[in-house]
Amino acid sequence: MFQLIRQLKAHGVMGLNQRNVHYIGKYNARHLYPLVDDKLRTKLLAHDFHVRVPGLIGTLNYQHDVKSMAALVDGQSSFVLKPSRGSGGRGIMVIERIEDGVYYKPNGAGVTREGLQRHASNILGGLFSLGGHTDVVIIEDRVISDPSFAHYSYEGIPDIRVIVFQGFPVMAMMRLATHESDGKANLHQGACGVGLNLSHGRALTGVQHNRTITKHPDTHANLADLQVKAWPLLMALAARCYDMTKLGYLGVDIVLDAEHGPLLLELNARPGLSIQIANKVGLAGRLEHIEQGRAPKGLSAEERAEYAMTTLATLSHRTKDAA
């Protein structure tokens, strides 16, 4: 047991207590949380900081706005309804096409206009939001996943989670929805995580339920061939989210759109630790490197991304490595 604990320490593996006390407690000011917990605020903030997000079609703020929804969406070929304060992917409805007044979901199921309005009304009522508070409906462009990912996700769109510490991207992982995770990208729901090499966005290893896998469990695509396109752009986008929120320890979720490239999907002030398992490396080494002031200061987001890709990516374990 103690042997195991020593080894974990030597490999710079971070535990929840350390994350909570030392990183979230120290670097994430409580009053900044609403910026990331409310997706609409994140989105509006992103516009101000030139961080690209899926285009906003409109919002519904009150129950009586629901009737005006048709006017907003009927010009669109596809769109997404989502609760502004939802969690874990609940309450998101993707409409792929509209035919003869019927709205079709990606799995082919049709929804009537009334069905769509009821869903919006449920979101407003707080059915999907944390704590059941009344919510706002966001209507935004549907992200069309980059074709290079077509074989790596079963339903749902794969996203890339980047941990950003004091503005430096320190670790990245791709999250692929599986049949078991029901199209959602949360690892504890059965999605699979693929660690990404920080310097060029190539796959390292895949894990599902803490077990190493080499192929996607549903599509059987070889995970080792996975390569994220536009990697420097994506890293810079992640780094910019720090300037935008000032949250020192931040989880950035990014999708790769076929047409628009990397887009910010949402931010998380309490990102999980499974990313360490997918990367087969602990976070502490890279976090301490920055905490000890070894990274240059006063860099722009692009420069910090560059520093992450060249220097942080090559760090092994912790700096004061045990023998």
Next chain:
Amino acid sequence: MNGLLASRPIFLALVLALFVGGLAQIAYRHLSLGVPLLPSANRDVWYVDAKVEFRATGEPVTVSLALPETQTGFTVLRENLVSPGYGLSIVTTPENRRAEWTIAQARGDQELYYKVQLANDNRLGDVGPISAMTAETQSLLLNDAEATAADQVLADVRARSTDSLSFARQLTLQLTSNDPNQSIELLRSQYDTSELMVALLARAGVSSRVVYGLLLEDGRRRQRLKPYVHVYANAQWTLFDVRTGLEGRDPQLVLWAPSAESTLDVVGGRDSDLTFSILRQEENALGSVLTQIEDLGFDDFSIYQLPLEEQALLKGMFLIPIGAMVVVFMRIIVGLRTSGTFMPVLLAIAFTQTDLIPGLISFVVIVGAGLFVRSYLSEINLLLVARISATLIVVIGLMILFTLLSASIGLDALRNFAFFPLVIMSWTIERMSVLWEEEGPREVFLQTTGSLFVAVLAYLAMTMPFVRHMSFNFLGLQLVMLSLILVMGQYTGYRLVEVVRFKSLAGNE
């Protein structure tokens, strides 16, 4: 926030001061006041406060209260009457002892106390003065239909018995039956069961009487006397509980008023009420505490001078930090997931009232049934507050249903559903149900077993005699626990479950 107080040395000094201060208080009480650290093996002493409440009408008031006597299992150690302005006396007659409070004029709400210390002496077979008491001679006046019913019952019982004792036994079973025949039902609807039993026994020529008893349980408040039936057969008295049908005397039952005379008489007042508070202490600790108060004239914390009702409340309160510490440890150091931070502590408190196994069964039954009903509530879209309130009412309904069910199938142990904190139960059901939808049944199972496991640990810690003794007699322990909790709050090492979770990362590369 980030000022002086948050700095590390100050924090450590604070923790150290709390820890040392707590230990010093414990040491002081132990070394110079002689309060023992361990609960002694000596006999228990029960502190019982009888509280008489009534509203005086402005006329002369006489209050007369029946008093307990030294009896099998219990010795009356000390007793005193508390009541400002009243004349006090204890009247002893060959039959019994009564306390009398008198005052020429009183108006408004009155509170009178009779405080007694009873020693558990475990001397069985000691008959005591109780056997000298006489049996009830007067009988209930039954009308024709009732007399017929009574004779039917007696004939029925007689057919199944051989002597007076087995007669009384069979009669108790009939009277407490969950499925009574018509005659019993008629009689039970008219008369109090204990009086009815005495009357029926008298009709059959068996001597018996109603006695009032108090069941001693540590830390109970607002308890009441309950009637039992004493049957004289085979040259000795045997006790029957007319609520459960059980025969024989619970070792912790004090016979308070061993006669049919009214326990409490109030002249010059109305709305009178008699309630009891009970607390247990070891005699050793008690002795030294009394010496302290007498010798020093004061105690560093005069908890022992409060009325027993408040003492019992405090005794329960001092145990809550123990439960909290168990929760903190299990969550931060071990890493168990529980549903709701302090739900396990509240559950543990409920378990101390219901006992562990019945409590666990009741909890699982209520939450399980609640989840089932809640799954319907989630189909009709409701807002959170309305949904929880609806769940709350459903939980109340379920508690009533299960209480009635378990009573009718004779599962006495499960009658204590009402001890579970309602609101907590409703929130638990709500949270579990959301969890079920979002994360699936596996997560619900994990968190429920996690919560129950922590609750059981907290329960075990809170019911340990040593812990109860320490937490009540040494307030310094609270400071020590506070310092430990503060230290654990800053623990940044791995949780035990994480060592397993991240095991794959420990391999040498």
